[in-house]
Amino acid sequence: MREREATQKFLVEMGGSLVLYAIVVSVSLRAAPHVADGIARTALMLSPMIPALLGLWAFMRQVGRMDEFVRLRNLQALSIAGGVTALFSLTWGFLENVGYPRLSMFVIWMVFGLSWGTVSLFHGVYCKLRAQ
């Protein structure tokens, strides 16, 4: 599949998932205070994970559409991001033992995403400089 076509498909699939995610998060957060504690409320709070799974599906489809070099480059970026996240979580875990504040699990995803984006950005810039 041509690169532009693959990118357009990914943008539509991922964009749709993100829009749906935003809608479901908004609805679930507004509705949650009106639902009694219990399974129904838990299910309501977890409902954004359905469009999040659609986002994962869109990402996996895009990985399948990637050519060998782009897939390798992404694997490298994801590996580095995973390593950075592991180091961060270990480091912070030790710091928590000496009184540092406990962090939300959400932070892990942010660290991972930021590392992934940073590595991809650096690699992209490096490729452009090498191309000149």
Place this chain on the structure above:
Amino acid sequence: MKNVVRQLRTDRGWSQGDLADQLEVSRQTINAIETERYDPSLPLAFAIAKLFGKPIEKIFFTEK
């Protein structure tokens, strides 16, 4: 590995994007191959050889 992909491409007046489209890979991949930062897989190397109508060893070779 050394290669003459850039020369073969420019001889035909193709851009990196043109070549990428014909091989159904990304432009970054073509760029990485041309700048010898990436050695393509055997299937992709064969696809390149077929597209340019040359034996694979005339396109990809070692420095010796």
